[in-house]
Amino acid sequence: MTLRRDAGLALEESERRWRKPFDSAPAPMAEVDLDGRYLKVNGAMCDLVGLTADDLVGGSVGNLPS
Numbered sequence: 001m002t003l004r005r006d007a008g009l010a011l012e013e014s015e016r017r018w019r020k021p022f023d024s025a026p027a028p029m030a031e032v033d034l035d036g037r038y039l040k041v042n043g044a045m046c047d048l049v050g051l052t053a054d055d056l057v058g059g060s061v062g063n064l065p066s
Contacts, residue, residue, distance in 0.1 A: 036061040 022029055028045035030038050038056045046053055049064055 030056075030061075032061055 022040070023042055025042055026044055028048045029042045030045050031040040033039055037058060037060055041053050041056045043053075046056065049056070
């Protein structure tokens with residue numbers, strides 16, 4: 001169990017370190033799954049397309065407004 005717990009803690013720390021630069025980046029960024037659906041977007045991405053994160057997450061990359 002200790003190995004599993006340590007792995008979980010390491011994953012949480014890694015995600016925490018990635019989250020701040022992702023969220024505060026001035027460039028539009030998105031995490032997308034293999035089917036082309038947004039998993040996560042940053043504020044710059046929302047500003048670029050004029051939608052909220054709630055509007056984008058779960059939607060398809062191919063369905064952005066033109």
